[in-house]
Amino acid sequence: MTTIAHQLCLVHDRIHAACRAAGRDPAGVRLLAVSKTFGADAVIEAIAAGQRAFGENYIAEGVEKIAELRRWQDAETARTGVAAPTLEWHCIGPIQSNKTRLVAENFDWVQSLDRLKIAERLSEQRPPDLPPLQVCLQVNIDGGANKSGLAPENALALAQQVARLPRLVLRGLMAIPEPSADFAAACAVHARTKALFDQLNASGLLPAPLDTLSMGMTGDLDAAVQAGSTMVRVGTAIFGGRGVKA
Numbered sequence: 001m002t003t004i005a006h007q008l009c010l011v012h013d014r015i016h017a018a019c020r021a022a023g024r025d026p027a028g029v030r031l032l033a034v035s036k037t038f039g040a041d042a043v044i045e046a047i048a049a050g051q052r053a054f055g056e057n058y059i060a061e062g063v064e065k066i067a068e069l070r071r072w073q074d075a076e077t078a079r080t081g082v083a084a085p086t087l088e089w090h091c092i093g094p095i096q097s098n099k100t101r102l103v104a105e106n107f108d109w110v111q112s113l114d115r116l117k118i119a120e121r122l123s124e125q126r127p128p129d130l131p132p133l134q135v136c137l138q139v140n141i142d143g144g145a146n147k148s149g150l151a152p153e154n155a156l157a158l159a160q161q162v163a164r165l166p167r168l169v170l171r172g173l174m175a176i177p178e179p180s181a182d183f184a185a186a187c188a189v190h191a192r193t194k195a196l197f198d199q200l201n202a203s204g205l206l207p208a209p210l211d212t213l214s215m216g217m218t219g220d221l222d223a224a225v226q227a228g229s230t231m232v233r234v235g236t237a238i239f240g241g242r243g244v245k246a
Contacts, residue, residue, distance in 0.1 A: 004239065009049075012031065018221065030053065032090055034055040062089065088109065092174070113138060132167050138175065140175075152192075159206055163207050173196065173212075173213055176217070177193075216232040
């Protein structure tokens with residue numbers, strides 16, 4: 001078993017343990033492998049171990065990696081005569097206006113949406129031959145000074161605006177709170193994101209219920225699962241310490 005395959009097994013075990021502790025079904029928590037700064041070879045190892053969804057913070061690096069993996073998929077399909085696994089790519093980093101077309105043309109999900117202008121550009125630039133872009137609103141739930149994301153009190157208004165855009169599908173919320181001192185404190189801050197998620201769903205002002213609550217990383221996934229996360233974004237525990245950003 002490769003190191004990445006072994007680490008994936010350990011992360012899945014951890015998710016299952018966290019779900020048991022919270023009285024939840026592990027099937028209700030998806031794992032997003034955060035592959036930023038790691039090359040295509042590392043992603044291929046993860047694919048061989050069964051991982052299909054990957055997150056990228058840096059847009060240019062992510063687009064290059066997606067293209068490399070598409071070439072690998074084509075080569076594998078030609079070599080084996082069997083269709084290579086379908087991958088799902090999530091943009092989880094900040095998006096500037098000059099990068100929206102790259103995101104719209106290459107990613108399947110955007111989890112870091114916090115401005116209407118960016119949402120409008122993504123919708124306009126999403127190619128018509130691709131499915132609508134799945135999106136989450138990033139919320140700065142604890143007011144961290146160095147964190148992206150919109151203020152919680154602005155979430156409903158933006159959610160309503162995004163939900164009306166034709167080439168986007170609003171799926172839920174994403175949050176990256178500051179590190180907490182202990183498990184109880186981490187649970188408490190994640191519970192605030194869950195409460196906002198529930199509030200938006202209870203408002204009756206969105207065309208469809210939100211189904212994705214993306215919170216929890218290597219250091220706090222157990223607390224995030226306890227609070228109700230449906231997707232955890234894990235990088236270090238799978239791939240190891242970060243490589244050097246290209």
